[in-house]
Amino acid sequence: MHISRIFQEARKKGAPTLSLEFFPPKSPEASARLYASIEELVPLSPSFVSVTYGAGGSTRELTHDLVLRLHRETNIMIIPHLTMVNSTEEEILNIVRTYAKEGVKNIMALRGDPPKDQPFQEYPENFRFAKDLVKLIRTECGEAGVGVAGFPEGHPGIQNRLKEMEYFKEKTEAGADYIVTQLFFDNVMFYRYLDMLSFYKINIPVVAGIMPISSKAGLERMAELSGNTFFPPGLLGPIWDAKDDSEVQKIGIEWAKKQVDDLIKQKVAGIHFYTLNQSKPTMEIYRDLNLR
Numbered sequence: 556m557h558i559s560r561i562f563q564e565a566r567k568k569g570a571p572t573l574s575l576e577f578f579p580p581k582s583p584e585a586s587a588r589l590y591a592s593i594e595e596l597v598p599l600s601p602s603f604v605s606v607t608y609g610a611g612g613s614t615r616e617l618t619h620d621l622v623l624r625l626h627r628e629t630n631i632m633i634i635p636h637l638t639m640v641n642s643t644e645e646e647i648l649n650i651v652r653t654y655a656k657e658g659v660k661n662i663m664a665l666r667g668d669p670p671k672d673q674p675f676q677e678y679p680e681n682f683r684f685a686k687d688l689v690k691l692i693r694t695e696c697g698e699a700g701v702g703v704a705g706f707p708e709g710h711p712g713i714q715n716r717l718k719e720m721e722y723f724k725e726k727t728e729a730g731a732d733y734i735v736t737q738l739f740f741d742n743v744m745f746y747r748y749l750d751m752l753s754f755y756k757i758n759i760p761v762v763a764g765i766m767p768i769s770s771k772a773g774l775e776r777m778a779e780l781s782g783n784t785f786f787p788p789g790l791l792g793p794i795w796d797a798k799d800d801s802e803v804q805k806i807g808i809e810w811a812k813k814q815v816d817d818l819i820k821q822k823v824a825g826i827h828f829y830t831l832n833q834s835k836p837t838m839e840i841y842r843d844l845n846l847r
């Protein structure tokens with residue numbers, strides 16, 4: 556099914572899409588844990604499940620394996636992420652064709668981050684940004700559903716927010732069907748972003764990325780990876796005071812619950828849970844907010 560139909564149906568019901576994200580496991584133990592989480596989460600009937608794509612060759616194979624296994628063994632829409640850095644157009648086309656042959660026709664199109672020692676100028680000019688990947692997928696597989704990444708608090712790679720919005724508009728106009736955002740902890744940032752998109756006449760569904768914090772180390776890792784994310788003092792204070800990570804997890808779940816509750820009241824198009832391959836936080840949020 557095309558992803559746009561999922562959004563249309565959700566809109567008709569007056570409810571947001573609720574989706575989950577997993578990353579491919581790197582060891583047999585991590586794999587066993589992931590499949591246990593998936594078994595618990597699949598009965599929640601997520602609108603779709605996305606699988607991230609790593610930087611190296613072997614982790615990329617793991618993404619393909621996980622995507623195809625979930626696609627064959629569940630009746631949930633599986634959306635692979637695909638990044639273009641360190642890949643040729645031919646390699647990318649082979650992946651898109653393999654997915655299409657298997658019936659996986661929705662893809663999240665991302666640039667990815669190049670290794671730190673590799674300047675962008677080394678990438679071919681016509682294949683450097685996610686918009687080029689969106690165009691390539693559109694040309695190869697016209698009926699594909701294509702998602703792109705959005706950054707409510709700005710992408711860390713650019714300082715000029717006006718230029719950023721211009722580039723972002725080009726990316727969506729290259730043929731994107733929907734946007735999934737970077738995680739955020741203050742919904743105001745997300746609502747301001749929606750205003751900005753509407754001002755630029757970007758009218759495709761925007762799915763809010765939510766990540767319940769589960770440990771102090773995880774919080775620090777997130778701050779490192781997500782760049783510009785604002786951490787509200789109301790969230791940070793209790794986390795700093797928490798005596799262990801199980802308390803941090805409770806605080807993280809409560810905070811995410813409030814965010815989700817408010818997003819639903821504001822009638823957002825979709826909510827995407829960064830599960831970190833764990834089932835507990837997402838299950839608690841679903842249960843306590845009576846989702847699905």
Ligand SMILES: Cc1cc2nc3c(=O)[nH]c(=O)nc-3n(C[C@H](O)[C@H](O)[C@H](O)COP(=O)(O)OP(=O)(O)OC[C@H]3O[C@@H](n4cnc5c(N)ncnc54)[C@H](O)[C@@H]3O)c2cc1C
Pocket residue numbers: 606607608609610636637638664665666667668683684685686703704705706710711712713718719722723726735736737738764
């Ligand atoms: C929802 C989501 C999922 C993600 N999943 C993955 C994943 O699975 N694997 C992974 O490796 N990474 C993933 N990422 C991270 C992402 O790859 C990085 O954040 C990357 O730096 C940007 O990717 P993009 O697709 O937004 O790139 P782009 O849209 O190409 O933007 C990258 C930067 O280039 C700038 N830019 C765009 N066009 C131009 C232009 N014409 N001239 C100059 N500058 C321009 C943009 O302003 C931005 O600063 C994800 C991010 C999000 C939000």
